[in-house]
Amino acid sequence: MVTASQVKELREKTGAGMMDCKKVLAETNGDEEKAIELLRERGLSKAAKKSGRIAAEGLAAAYVSENGKVGVAVEVNAETDFVAKNEDFRTFVESVAKQIAEKAPATVEELLAQESISVAGKTVQEVLTEKIATIGENMSIRRFERFESANGTVSKYIHGDGKIAVLVEMENASEDVSKDVCMQIAAAKPEYLDREAVPQDRVQKEMEILKAQAMNEGKPAEIAEKMVQGRISKFYGEICLVEQAFVKNPDEKVGKMVEAKGAKIVRFARIEKGEGLEKKEENFAEEVAKQING
Secondary structure: OOOHHHHHHHHHHHOOOHHHHHHHHHHOOOOHHHHHHHHHHOOOOHHHHHOOOOOOEEEEEEEEOOOOOEEEEEEEEEOOOOHHHOHHHHHHHHHHHHHHHHHOOOOHHHHHHOEOOOOOOOEHHHHHHHHHHHHOOOEEEEEEEEEEOOOOEEEEEEEOOOOEEEEEEEEOOOHHHHHHHHHHHHHHOOOEOOHHHOOHHHHHHHHHHHHHHHHHOOOOHHHHHHHHHHHHHHHHHHHEHHHOEEOOEEEEEHHHHHHHOOOEEEEEEEEEOOOOOOOOOOOHHHHHHHHHOO
């Protein structure tokens, strides 16, 4: 009889999927060493060896339900840009986006524990582990955003064949307006929707910096204060979507453009592949030497 603790221990040692560990333990009557050998023979323990490698490439993908009410943006990382072009990897990423839309996990951990909608009887984690073994690179589901709209619709935009994924929820928006807003978000990289969404401590810190700049220019304190009020608008114009200059018409603000079309932006998400991740740069000759030396 194979126990849950045996399965857990084998999984931790090999990185193989839960069901695969249970299966080989049953086949070997609970003999862990023989089970590890079986997993290695079947190429399922490779994943553990690859789990320490930096995965900063991959894909940013998006999915929107047919009725436009549910949308997902997700980042799945791999080690090389080459894998991002692999059809098997791309299909996996698409299935992950659809899984999030349909099953609404709250976190990546919850997503990984769910039963996969694409492979019956296996969790998303187990499917991911198998992909790592078969594709031959470390991979991870890093983050996702899921929108479900009550009064509007959700639109998506993918830039650079998976470099940036944008999701936007809008009310009373035509397809053209939604597309323009999506492309604005991809290009101009706003951090917040409007001034109200910016944390007060972020605004305070910016105002202190602007005041120090004005004082360093030799301005008296009272003049510096007035200059801060003028310059803070530029700050909002850079980080707030509705206050940004519209990329198609820089003389018009995004918020005014949307308002003129009778629409409203509810929220947005922008996921850029590898953003904030350290990318490992390795000398090619050294890499070849490592492979030769085992």
